[in-house]
Structure formats: structure tokens, C-alpha cells
Amino acid sequence: MKNLVILGAGTSGTMMANHLVSKLPKKDWKIHIVDQYKTHYYQPGFLFLPFDIYNENQVRKEGKKFIPKGVEYHQLKIEKIDAENNLVELENGVLSYDILIIATGSKIAPQEVEGMHSKAWRDTIFDFYTYEGALALRNKLREFKEGKLVVHITEMPIKCPVAPLEFAFLADSYFDKKGIRDKVEITYVTPLSGAFTKEYSSKKLGYLLEEKNIKLETDFAIERVDFENKKIVDYIDKEISYDLLVTVPTNMGDEVIEKSGLGDDLNFVPTHEKTLQSLEHENIFVIGDATNVPASKAGSVAHFQSETLTDNILLYINNKPLKEEFDGHSNCFIETGKNKALLIDFNYEQEPVTGTFPIAGIGPLKLLKESVLNHWGKLAFRWVYWNLLLKGIPIPFVSRNMSTAGKNINK
Structure with a gap:
């Protein structure tokens, strides 16, 4: 019996378990998932x-319920991957893999920036990329009355990549609804040359x-957070003041990945961008946020x-050539506030366009145009996630590779 081992039971790992459990020959392969x-x-x-749009119970569930029968689930800490010997070291032993x-x-790694992960962390400095951070920020926003909000x-x-921008747009709506928008100055600060990642x-x-009166600061390469004086400082000593830093x-x-010697400087695994095979070990494959491929790190990807x-x-287990097929396809709803959203669809080669x-x-959805329907599409995706996507069920009318049909490619 051969072992296929999946490390991680988040979005990517759970989907792969659901995809493979019915496709791998059960007499030859045993599937394990570890988290x-x-x-x-x-x-x-x-x-x-x-912003009190969702509550805690809408964003969390027991992970085990999404792991299909026929897959052995190990709720254990992963200590190290021994790629040379095809072993995964767990907190209670070793698991071999084929x-x-x-x-x-x-x-997130706030410790990478001087002064960010300080005594001001989750006091005047917050993240919303973790469950704990989002909840702490919710409590802070409930009491925030005026001042400078820096995103x-x-x-x-x-x-x-669009989530920080969505946060700024939703903050504009949130403070407007509370009747204090004129007392809150919102500034969006990015290391890029524009607000969006695509030109x-x-x-x-x-x-x-401009419409929402959100100030934009581009090309800002942060060096440190001066948390005592509530300023972020870049490498050319430019300073931006805040009362609340998100x-x-x-x-x-x-x-x-770092402990196993399998990653780059940011601990992402060098991966073939079209086959998703590790560039260093042919029997290792990588998916989702763990890869270094130049696609968005998002659930749709x-x-x-x-x-x-x-x-x-x-194809690999049958000794056949792999498909060089994945094209970087991503689509994403972008909340713009006041119950409207945009929709973008793009890949490695094609930037988002209208259509x-x-x-x-x-x-019925419009690309690169605000609409209420796109907003409801964004909210509906939570149901799609729990009931279709995690279970490996195809989303109707949405192909794995980006279609150019209906898009104004040359405009």
C-alpha cells in the first residue's frame, strides 16, 4: 500500500482530499491529511x-467534518519534512509518503518589521488576516470615534491582494453609517505604484x-513602526502618522518549510507554475498559498x-507526462462599500478587463463595474465555500482556465 500525504487541512488541503479520495485506486493508495x-x-x-457584517460562527467550523471518509486524518503538529527520505516528522512519530x-x-509575520509586533500590537496596531486580529479590530472599531486610520x-x-483595499472601502462605509466619516481621515499606504496590484x-x-476621500500613498517601503509616536517610517525617512494602524x-x-529547507526567503516552496510540481523533488506537489507561483494567494486560485x-x-502515478495547464486563473469580488462590489477575472498573462x-x-455579473449584484455574489460565496468549493464540487459555468469569452480583451 502506497501513501499519499497532504500537509495542511485548510482550503487547499481539504479540496485535494475530496478530489482524490474517489479517484485514487483504493487497493493501492492510502490518503493521509495532517493538520x-x-x-x-x-x-x-x-x-x-x-465591521460586524459577519459574526464568529459564520467564519469557523470544525475542520474534520469536511475531510471525506476514506482519508485518514491526523490532528498533529508537523515538525519537519525529510524530502530525501520521503518522511514527515510529526509530534508523535513519523509518516512515510510516496x-x-x-x-x-x-x-502573517509582524515580527519582520521593527516596532510592528510591539506592546502596541492589537492596541493601536491591528491586523485582520487572522481570526484573533479581526475580532480584536472589531472591538476597537466599535469604540473608535475620530482620528487618522491608516490601512x-x-x-x-x-x-x-485586494483585501486591504476592500478594508479601506468598507471602513469608509462603516464610519459614514455611524455618522462620523467627517471625523476620520483614511489613508491607504502601499509599496506598489498604484492602489491595485494590476496596472x-x-x-x-x-x-x-477619490470618490470616497481616501488618501493614497504609493511606493512606501516600510522600515519600522514608531509605535510610541504613532508613525510608520519608510527607508527614505518618509513618515505617515496614525491613530489607528491596520x-x-x-x-x-x-x-x-524553513525547518525542512524547502522554501525561498519567504518560506514559499519553489513550484512549477503550470504543473504545480515541486522544482526540487518530483514526488512533491504544492498548492495554494504555500507555492511561490506568481498567481494571487486566494481561495479561487x-x-x-x-x-x-x-x-x-x-498522471504522475501512471508515469505519464504532467499537464502544463494551470494558467494563474483568479477571480475575485472586491467590496467597494455601500452594498456594492466589483468583480475581476484574470490570469498570468491577462490583466482584469471589462465584460x-x-x-x-x-x-449576469459585470466585470470591473460596481454593482449590488456583485456585492451579493461576494456574500453568497461563503455558502459556495462551505458547500461546494471545500468539497471539491465544480462551480457551475466557471472553468479552471480563464475564458476570454465575454471579455473586452483589446479595450
Whole structure:
């Protein structure tokens, strides 16, 4: 009996377990999944927690209930991957593998910036990329009456690159609804040259910040947080003052990747961007936030990757060439506040453009245009996540590779 071991039972790992359990020959293969955490979080929901749009129970469930029968679940800490000997060292022993899927995700690392992870952490400095951070920020926002709110990105890559911008837009709506928007100055600070990660989107959608009176500071490479004087400082000594700093710290791969010597400087695993096979070990595959591929670190990307990776696992065990198929496909709803949202659809080569989605010429969703329907699409995705995506069920009308149908590619 051969072992296929999945490390991580988050979005990517759980999807792969559900995809593979019915496809691998049961007489030859045993599937294992390892994760130390009992709770599975709907991470896109962390954006809504600080604004009391979602509550705690809407973004967390017991992880084990999504692991299919036929997959052996180990709720244990992963200590190290011994890739040379095809072993995973766990807190209570060793698990051997014939094929390994790394789905260990990424984490925030506020300690990477001087003064960020200080005594002011979750007092005047907050994140919303963790469950605990989002809840703490919710409590802070409930009592915040006036002052300077700075929404800040440390460096790329990060999970869901548009989430910080969504946070700024939702903050604008939140304070407006509370009748104190004129007392809160919102500044969006990014290391990029524009508000959006894609150039066309920045040009097309720059009006949103002006419309909402959100100040934009670009090309800001943070050196340190002066938490005592409530300032962030970049490498050329430019300073931005805050009363409340909502930051996206450096995102890094799991510590086990560093301990195992399998990652780059940020602990992401060097991965073939189209096959999702490790560049260093042919029987190791990588998915989701754990990879270093130049695609967004987002749930939709992991969903599209999982379909290609499932095919490639089956090809690999049959000694057939792998599909160089994954094209970096990502789609994402972008909350713009006041019950509206945008929708973008893109891949490695194609930036977001206008058009209709998912059905060409029909939609019903519009790309790169604000609408109430897109907002409800964003909220509906939580149901899709728990009931379809995690279980490896295809999303109707949405293909793994980006379709150009219905898109204004040359405009």
C-alpha cells in the first residue's frame, strides 16, 4: 500500500482530499491529511468581522467534518519534512509518503518589521488576516470615534491582494453609517505604484479612492513602526502618522518549510507554475498559498489549482507526462462599500478587463463595474465555500482556465 500525504487541512488541503479520495485506486493508495488545528476558518470572512457584517460562527467550523471518509486524518503538529527520505516528522512519530502534497498555507509575520509586533500590537496596531486580529479590530472599531486610520501593506505577496483595499472601502462605509466619516481621515499606504496590484485596474478604478476621500500613498517601503509616536517610517525617512494602524504584515510560508529547507526567503516552496510540481523533488506537489507561483494567494486560485493538480497526481502515478495547464486563473469580488462590489477575472498573462461573467454576453455579473449584484455574489460565496468549493464540487459555468469569452480583451 502506497501513501499519499497532504500537509495542511485548510482550503487547499481539504479540496485535494475530496478530489482524490474517489479517484485514487483504493487497493493501492492510502490518503493521509495532517493538520494541528481543529478549527477550519473561512478566511475571506475575516474582512467582514471587524465591521460586524459577519459574526464568529459564520467564519469557523470544525475542520474534520469536511475531510471525506476514506482519508485518514491526523490532528498533529508537523515538525519537519525529510524530502530525501520521503518522511514527515510529526509530534508523535513519523509518516512515510510516496507522494506528498504541501498545502501548509501562509501566515502573517509582524515580527519582520521593527516596532510592528510591539506592546502596541492589537492596541493601536491591528491586523485582520487572522481570526484573533479581526475580532480584536472589531472591538476597537466599535469604540473608535475620530482620528487618522491608516490601512497599510508591508510587502507583496500577500493573501488576497485586494483585501486591504476592500478594508479601506468598507471602513469608509462603516464610519459614514455611524455618522462620523467627517471625523476620520483614511489613508491607504502601499509599496506598489498604484492602489491595485494590476496596472489596468489601477487606472480604471482609481476614481474610487477619490470618490470616497481616501488618501493614497504609493511606493512606501516600510522600515519600522514608531509605535510610541504613532508613525510608520519608510527607508527614505518618509513618515505617515496614525491613530489607528491596520496593517497587512509580511506574509510568509509555514515555519515547517524553513525547518525542512524547502522554501525561498519567504518560506514559499519553489513550484512549477503550470504543473504545480515541486522544482526540487518530483514526488512533491504544492498548492495554494504555500507555492511561490506568481498567481494571487486566494481561495479561487487554490480551487482552480486543485483541478489541475488532481489530474497531474493521477498522471504522475501512471508515469505519464504532467499537464502544463494551470494558467494563474483568479477571480475575485472586491467590496467597494455601500452594498456594492466589483468583480475581476484574470490570469498570468491577462490583466482584469471589462465584460460579462460567467456567461459571455449574458453575465449576469459585470466585470470591473460596481454593482449590488456583485456585492451579493461576494456574500453568497461563503455558502459556495462551505458547500461546494471545500468539497471539491465544480462551480457551475466557471472553468479552471480563464475564458476570454465575454471579455473586452483589446479595450
